[in-house]
Amino acid sequence: MNAKPVILVIDDDLPILTLMRNVLREFGFEATVASTEAAAIESFRTKAPHLVLLDKNMPGTSVREMIAALRKEGPNQVPIVILSGEPIERDEIQRLGAAGAVMKPFDVLDLVKRIRSHVGDAQNAAS
Secondary structure, X not given: OOOOOEEEEEOOOHHHHHHHHHHHHHOOXXXXXXXXXXXXXXXXXXXXXXXXXXXOOOOOOOHHHHHHHHHHHOOOOOOEEEEEOOOOOHHHHHHHOOOEEEEOOOOHHXXXXXXXXXXXXXXXXXX
C-alpha cells in the first residue's frame, strides 16, 4: 500500500495551519505545517513533500524568494500552489515557477481536488 501523500502548508496564520492540517488529514493526506521561512525549508528538506501550499504574503520574505529557496533545497518537480487573498494572473504564476494558485477563502472540496490532481502528476513523474 502506498504511503499517504505529504502536503507541506506554509502560512504565518496559526489557525489556518491548524485548519489545513485537520482538513488534509481528513482527506487522506499527511499534513506538515510551517509558519516561518526557516521552518518551511527544514520541513521541505526533511519531509520530502509531494506538494506545497504556500501563502503568498509571508512576513519577511516574498513569494518569489520563498519559491526560490524551496527549489534550491529539493526537486524542482514538487508542485507549489500559492494561496492568496488576491487574484494572481496566470503569467505571474508561471513567472514565479508555481503550479497554480488558489484564492482565499477557498472551497475545501475544490482545493482537495486540485491537490489530488497535482499529487497524481508528481507521483507519476517520480515513478
